[in-house]
Amino acid sequence: MKITEQDARYVADLAHLELSAQEIARFVPQLDEILGYMDKLNELDTTEVEPMAQVVYQQDELETLRADQDRPGFSQETALANAPDSGAGHFKVPKVFERG
């Protein structure tokens, strides 16, 4: 077994994901099979290989920094328009601290 129910609960917690007992029971064998398949990569010796994080190709140096100038952005009203809960120009969230 690559992954147990306990591991799955731990990972779900890291990912802020609520999973039901049925979901855990269904996912564990699937995740285990997929992770087992991924072990295939260990057949390759990659000691000398540089990891590839992005696609690279020949091109002129990019201007990745824009000029430091004011530009119009979204109004507060627009930025809050999709918020599930807002008020007084802010996003509103439930209590951050647990009750003692």
Next chain:
Amino acid sequence: MELRGLTIARVRSALESGETSAAALAEQVLAYAQQENQRNNAFLAFSPERALAQAQRIDEMVKRRQPLPPLAGVPLAVKDVIVTRGLRTTCASRILANYVPPYDATAVRRLEEAGAVILGKTNCDEFAMGSSTENSAYAPVRNPRDLERVPGGSSGGSAAAVAADMCVVALGSDTGGSIRQPASFCGVVGLMGTYGRVSRYGLVAFASSLDHIGPFGKTVRDAAALLEVMAGRDPSDSTSAAVPVPGYLAELDRPEARDLRGFRLGVPREYFAAGLDPEVGDRVQAGIERLRGLGADIRDIRLPHTDYAIACYYIICMAEASSNLARYDGVRYGVRSPRCRNLSLAECYRATRGEGFGPEVKRRIMLGTYVLSAGYYNAYYRKAQKVRALVARDFSEAFRDVDVIVTPVAPTPAFRLGEKTEDPLRMYLSDIYTITASLAGIPGISVPCGANGAGLPIGMQILARHFNEPAMLRAAHAFELSG
């Protein structure tokens, strides 16, 4: 006018001759698409107001005899993972059921500025995660060629909409084959440009180092026309390439583009091995013979790391997905769990995400979190990044000897609804021929190359080196004309 097989050039001539107006065409296509949608679920939403406002602008230009932009009046469908200002964009997920973006994706803006008429938003796998469009939180899309079969995925709605003449062209997104594979399953053309060729600004992020926006069309020419409008540097996407955009259509119009004399075309034997449906193999081999008949020099090549690409791809895309999807927390946009009223913030995140995401998205977040977690990062994620370099190197070496590479798009034609939903790994394995180009960041196109005995479409994939879309398009176009 006749919608069947309607292309950009035909729309153009109909507007110029006065056979129809852009508004009349938009209304006709919308009415037809809404009716067909009851059968195939290709669209999640229609946008008649935006379509008609744009069509009226075009008709005004026609009336004043102003020069028309390249896509004037062309009915366009947009995959629902691409944001559209004022039009609900759900990513086919419950968690974004009510999200109305305050801006347009750069690709959408450029197409609309070029005259395209946006009809609505197409159905897809939730957050583009899937190969069948069965992971839509709303309804599975049905393949217009056989309603009992999937259209492929994740851009299944866009492929189906083009195949069923519910639009003329469509936008999809491709992370591991999500444009090319549904194009193959539905019998249309689907194109993924070089990574960075089209701005990703406004494409809801799934796996940022692999995501692309790309076009669907009924012809290679129509896909090329959309690419030409969308491609090019965008200051809003730092990974968009500052490489000049050639005139793709002008390239296809050159008289010598009708044949492939002097073209070196590679056929990788790893793509014709076990697991390939014999009828698909036969059709693609027959396609290669047609390319030989056009004058191409066919060469055997090797891409030795092909067998490792699926494991490599899924580790990377899941890792990136788990990180990108962390933003759905029920605070700034999207749906918040109604239970949050009685919960702490941390519990509210968990409840919102648990209720809002479907099973495939949850699986990928779980696996992505796992491969990035302490103790597993080097064994999975870093290992996969190294193997990605090997897959990319295979292509760089192959392209020293050939101009384009020809392969199947998918191991089988369209499968039946429900056939693979209980077996996620089996679904992943069907992406074998498309994910290698995604990992390398090279461009790929799927062109129809016949059908199997049951009449199901089969696609052929043509790949080229970074930014060599002209060679890829030329081979695809010559192939299409020779059919």
